[in-house]
Amino acid sequence: MVLVSEHRGDLGLKMSNAPTLNAPKSSDRDANGRWLTTPGRPRGSRNKLSSEMLSSIKAMGPDAINKLRDALNDRESPSHWKAMELILRYCLPPARTVELDDAEPETIKQAFIDGTLSADEARAIAIAMEKLKNIANIDNIQRQVEELTALIIRQQSSK
Known part of the structure; x- marks a missing residue:
């Protein structure tokens, strides 16, 4: 008779009537079948x-x-x-180069559909494009504020 043992995580074949060294006893387990003691080095110690x-x-x-x-x-x-x-x-970090015709959302969407881009790559591109769009919006707002400030200063100095 051959039994498969899962003791200490390895799968090994043992003959049922072959003598084993340090064979675990049924008393080493609790009622739920868990080990009561942990033979070997303490948990967290280095090999x-x-x-x-x-x-x-x-x-x-x-x-x-x-x-x-x-x-x-x-x-x-x-x-x-x-x-x-x-x-x-x-x-080097694990990465790959994908060549696209342009950075338009439709091109990226099509590359994802075609399988040229993975879901993670498409998501990373979308996040980067959103951040770039926000930066462009902030730059545009800052430029408008500077123009308004200059206009207000000119109006105040002409009075």
């Missing part, structure tokens, strides 16, 4: 291996950057393109 690996990676930092810089400068080497790919993948 020792992960901490050591992170320290090791941090120590390689300057050497790794120098090797990356050397690979970028050697355009004949195949590692040049790998270095370029690493920089583009991990240092």
Whole structure:
């Protein structure tokens, strides 16, 4: 008989009559089937291996950057393109370029319908256009206020 165990989040096959080390007992669970104790390291503590690996990676930092810089400068080497790919993948924000004929709302709407733009991209463009429209309105209002102020000053000085 083969059973699937979900202990500690991993799915593994166990033979039902095979001996297991530290097998959980039914007394380790409450009436609802939840674990009463949490075996292993305390919640929130760092894994020792992960901490050591992170320290090791941090120590390689300057050497790794120098090797990356050397690979970028050697355009004949195949590692040049790998270095370029690493920089583009991990240092630049994930984005893409979409070329549209103009920035009219109808063009953006059609690009969304055609699938050229995703819903998030169309929303971001709409938000940006709204902000630009507000800025244009504020500039227009400010220009009108300046014209009115100048007109009032001229009328007061002519009296």
